[in-house]
Amino acid sequence: MMPFQEMAKLNKLIHEPARLAIMSALEACSMAEFLFLQELTGLTKGNLSSHLSKLERAEYLLINKNYIRKKIPQTTIQITHEGEAALRAYWKQLDRIREVTKQWQKTSF
């Protein structure tokens, strides 16, 4: 397939900037609390919450709601193996597309 066609069809669940940031942060941390993740990404709580839900639905993340002294909620988030694999695959695909694009430029005219 033409590299530009592949580019136009990138995995949007991961490609979206806020979610790419979340996934990258979680890959580095392997586990993080909600508020820490908010600090890392600079997202509002609302947006962080809804992006996390989407990633959870895709089984890229595992979200765990704990309560400190049974009272204060504390949510911890982990990236799953599937999530890590998807992130790696995303970068790999992007790199490959860029490489092919360069080649294409030289050989096709």
Add this chain to the structure above:
Amino acid sequence: MMPFQEMAKLNKLIHEPARLAIMSALEACSMAEFLFLQELTGLTKGNLSSHLSKLERAEYLLINKNYIRKKIPQTTIQITHEGEAALRAYWKQLDRIREVTKQWQKTSF
């Protein structure tokens, strides 16, 4: 700024997959006809048309409507210097963020 915060704030005009494909194709071609660009990117005419309009509004592209024998429309599209600069800046920023993210992983825990 934290790399993840930068990631969450990438230039969305260029970041969108369809437009990234268009911009990349045009950087390789420097000039292309509408239908050729459609073939390269695999987009429908409708989507190609509307994405081109957005990129034109941002002055990343120059769109020229010619008529063959005064009748058949033939639209040619060129990337502007501003567009090329924006695309280069986009990749550069993305590469930098990825690099910093790797560093961050090693040094912050």
Add this chain to the structure above:
DNA sequence: TTTTTCGATTTGATTTGCAAACTAGTTTAA
């Protein structure tokens, strides 16, 4: 003449992404 094709643009439905409003509980202050 009508019908189909060609090169696009516009329209309309759906989906997103964001911020503001809200929830459920806790701590502080009066």
Add this chain to the structure above:
DNA sequence: TTAAACTAGTTTGCAAATCAAATCGAAAAA
């Protein structure tokens, strides 16, 4: 003790974005 303010997150409402289908104006074919 009761109200105000804070904490940790979720839900809601809506503008903007995306995508495919419908449309457009002209030309060629039947």
